[in-house]
Amino acid sequence: MSATATRVSLAGSTGSIGTQTLDVVRADPDHLRIVALGAHSSVRLLAEQAAEMRPEVVAIGDDRLAGDLASLVPPGTEILSGPGALEAIAGMGDVVVNAVVGFAGLAVTVNTLRTGRRLALANKESLIAGAPVVQAARATPGAEIVPVDSEHCAIHQCLATRAWRGEEPRPRDGGGVEAEEQPDVRRLVVTASGGPFRGRSRMELADVTLAQALAHPTWTMGPKITIDSSTLMNKGLEVIEAHELFGVGFDRIEVVVHPQSIVHSMVEFCDGATLAQLSRPDMRLPIGYALRYPERLGEPYGVIDWSQLSRLDFAAPDLTTFVCLRLAYEAGRAGASAPAWLNAANEVAVAAFLDGRIGWLSIADVVAETLDSHDETKLLEVGDVLAADAAARRVAAGAVERRERTG
Ligand code: NDP
Ligand code: MG
Numbered sequence: 001m002s003a004t005a006t007r008v009s010l011a012g013s014t015g016s017i018g019t020q021t022l023d024v025v026r027a028d029p030d031h032l033r034i035v036a037l038g039a040h041s042s043v044r045l046l047a048e049q050a051a052e053m054r055p056e057v058v059a060i061g062d063d064r065l066a067g068d069l070a071s072l073v074p075p076g077t078e079i080l081s082g083p084g085a086l087e088a089i090a091g092m093g094d095v096v097v098n099a100v101v102g103f104a105g106l107a108v109t110v111n112t113l114r115t116g117r118r119l120a121l122a123n124k125e126s127l128i129a130g131a132p133v134v135q136a137a138r139a140t141p142g143a144e145i146v147p148v149d150s151e152h153c154a155i156h157q158c159l160a161t162r163a164w165r166g167e168e169p170r171p172r173d174g175g176g177v178e179a180e181e182q183p184d185v186r187r188l189v190v191t192a193s194g195g196p197f198r199g200r201s202r203m204e205l206a207d208v209t210l211a212q213a214l215a216h217p218t219w220t221m222g223p224k225i226t227i228d229s230s231t232l233m234n235k236g237l238e239v240i241e242a243h244e245l246f247g248v249g250f251d252r253i254e255v256v257v258h259p260q261s262i263v264h265s266m267v268e269f270c271d272g273a274t275l276a277q278l279s280r281p282d283m284r285l286p287i288g289y290a291l292r293y294p295e296r297l298g299e300p301y302g303v304i305d306w307s308q309l310s311r312l313d314f315a316a317p318d319l320t321t322f323v324c325l326r327l328a329y330e331a332g333r334a335g336a337s338a339p340a341w342l343n344a345a346n347e348v349a350v351a352a353f354l355d356g357r358i359g360w361l362s363i364a365d366v367v368a369e370t371l372d373s374h375d376e377t378k379l380l381e382v383g384d385v386l387a388a389d390a391a392a393r394r395v396a397a398g399a400v401e402r403r404e405r406t407g
Helices: 016-027 043-053 063-072 085-089 103-114 124-129 131-138 150-164 223-231 233-246 284-292 323-334 338-354 360-372 382-406
Strands: 006-011 032-039 057-060 078-081 095-098 118-121 144-147 185-192 253-257 263-269 274-278
Touching (some): 006 085, 016 032, 016 043, 032 043, 032 085, 043 057, 057 063, 057 085, 063 078, 085 103, 103 124, 103 131, 103 338, 118 124, 124 131, 124 233, 124 338, 124 382, 131 233, 131 382, 144 150, 144 284, 150 185, 150 274, 185 233, 223 233, 223 338, 223 360, 233 323, 233 360, 338 360, 338 382
Parallel strands (some): 006 032, 006 095, 032 057, 185 253
Antiparallel strands (some): 185 263, 263 274
């Protein structure tokens, strides 16, 4: 292990992105070192990770598990617990990976940026729901966001090529913070696998089971994002994420369905040239990119075999069946608290679907009904974001209950 290795603090270490982040760190001890790990309640896995990685600090969100954790981690490891524990590890290290799922990741995002660190961002929900507050925090000296989400990592790579001309400095995080920046960019083209229900009509999707919705064709991910991929809400969230990360207006962000998941997204420039990033679908590439940027990982996680890859297909998304994508564009364009409401309603609806309380089609219905009651508020402080999220959750919970009663 090198003394100059990048010090990595990892919030959400026990999940899909978290465990893959540890794979990347394990494979590159000369350049990467874990200084903090954090999870919500998976105490045994967290302790195993701590025994292997020897972080200075281990954080557990669920207070009741602090004692169990203390008995399992190596002596001398500092333990933090409770609601502020993950926020605290966001103030450690050179790079903070936010691999928490859902709105619960807000504090990690905000604190990483406010303490002037690099945020390797997987947790898109925090950026979407808290955009005005996150953008303000992003202006802190030393703060930058390098996206882990594969599409945004692809766009970041395409945009980063541009900074290598002449004496211009490379933009620190490849994007601006104001909408309608990037005048030489004509379009961002965000690719979508289409999920397990690509090509199906709304009628055909009335009775889909949880197992069918969880069977993603190209990626293995946590349950929440897997359901979001089946409804295309994930792509909708990613459109808002792209807008916030790269400062490009919604009319210039297009979604295209690409079932092979090889082209991870594209940037079309004003002269008609399109740059794309292609690789095998493996999240360890974007994770490694966000940890090591502007350097690159020394070894690939698989390479494309061009003799086997006979075709790459592209098609327009079906907005009649996948209503969530349309709703996300609408909420993104409305701005202010609308994306926070969209995100909260979706989290409530997806949790209800995962619990077997509502059907798959009801996810979009709950989100639409919640957005119909959206009461626009300004998001100036974290407290405003929490209030908007809570208000939307109350409305969405009512929408779920009505559907449970009516079956
Ligand atoms: P997982 O469900 O696999 O993991 C979630 C992680 O978050 C776990 O470590 C979990 O801890 C922790 N967590 C859960 N609830 C809370 C909470 N209330 N407070 C703090 N931590 C909590 O999710 P994924 O890894 O799939 O996704 C993580 C994020 O990355 C999401 O925002 C997702 O959209 C994004 N993303 C994921 C991709 C993927 O391939 N998986 C691809 C692109 C983006 P515990 O185990 O203790 O519950
Ligand atoms: Mg993605």
